[in-house]
Amino acid sequence: MPRQPDQNPEALQLGDNHQRRMLRLRRQRMAVYSYLLVWGATLLGIRIGFFEPDTPHWLLFGATLAANLVFFLIIRHGISERWSDPSLTAPQMIVGIILITALLHYSRELRGAMIAVYFMAMTFGVFALSRHRMILMSAFVLLCFASLEAWEWQQAPQTKIISISFGHLSILLLGLLWFVYVGGHIRNLQQRNQQQRASLRAQQRHLEAINLKLQEAMAKLEEVAIRDPLTGLFNRRHFTERFDEEIARAERSGSALHLALIDLDHFKQINDRHGHQAGDMVLRGFAETARQTLRRSDLLARYGGEEFVVLFTDGKAPDIEAVLDRLRQGLATTRFGDTPGFQVTLSAGLASYRRGDTADTLTQRADRALYQAKHGGRNQLVAVD
């Protein structure tokens, strides 16, 4: 069964938005885990003497994690949805870069290696920031690092070696350039992938809509194929199929089955006197009266011309005779238009299923009963066994 269109565009949109927000929160969690990792490494670094013993790690990481908690709440409550950067990637990276710069100040011989931690922060921008923003972020990293170096030169020039400072800055610059270049490629690939997925989703929705229309058209077609266009009753072909099934069922289970053939009396005269359209109106009127009189389980069909057929799949013959008589009276008292004396009657022949009957033999008996009704003066029902 194809999916029903419970996926209206608004629901899909809401689902997409929810998924995107979840992704943002996941990225944010990744950032927090990264900070915890760096915090652990810093503590180890302090213990083994790679960092100054007075490194204010509680203050630095505490402040960073507090800032992340604020970011988390902003994303969680959808406040950032209205902003151009709902993931808050740039502010989060800025906080990370400031933390790393502060940590670098307390690093000793490890400074060269610690520069790599900047790239950890830059990784978060690869999937979320445009190349232009990545360049700006790289410039911010360079500015932070250069400012730190300059400040340290000013504070304690005796501890600094110009070639090392210059070397660190150059390595950082090269690494950032590489990041901007490769990151741009990765982002392009990611964007292409997203576009392809969006286009596939749109195609899928389109196909689902077409499929639904096709199913509706098929259902209509099936309905048209089994209905008589004038009266809306089942047509002869459909009746014949169902009749064969019901004969087989009666043969199997011995259940009751009665067949009535109904013919409108002097219908030719109606056409001749009142016109073909009036004739059509009478056929429709009969169908309506029959629908109202019979049960839904009774199989009513237009057999051809002004001849109709009803297959009763349960009930006793006397009850069915009573129903048919009600139908006869109902039609006789129906007014068709304003023409005085425009009355329509019917004759009907009823036959009951006997063991060994086929569709043909049962029809022949009902037909003989109808013949008797016509010759008995019309406007009557004749029932045979």
Ligand SMILES: Nc1nc2c(ncn2[C@@H]2O[C@H](COP(=O)(O)OP(=O)(O)OP(=O)(O)O)[C@@H](O)[C@H]2O)c(=O)[nH]1
């Ligand atoms: N208006 C209309 N007439 C139809 C339709 N189908 C058949 N007829 C007409 O129904 C008439 C049937 O006439 P007959 O078979 O002679 O039967 P009758 O006049 O009803 O006479 P009895 O059955 O002997 O009472 C014919 O004139 C057909 O043209 C239809 O869909 N619309």
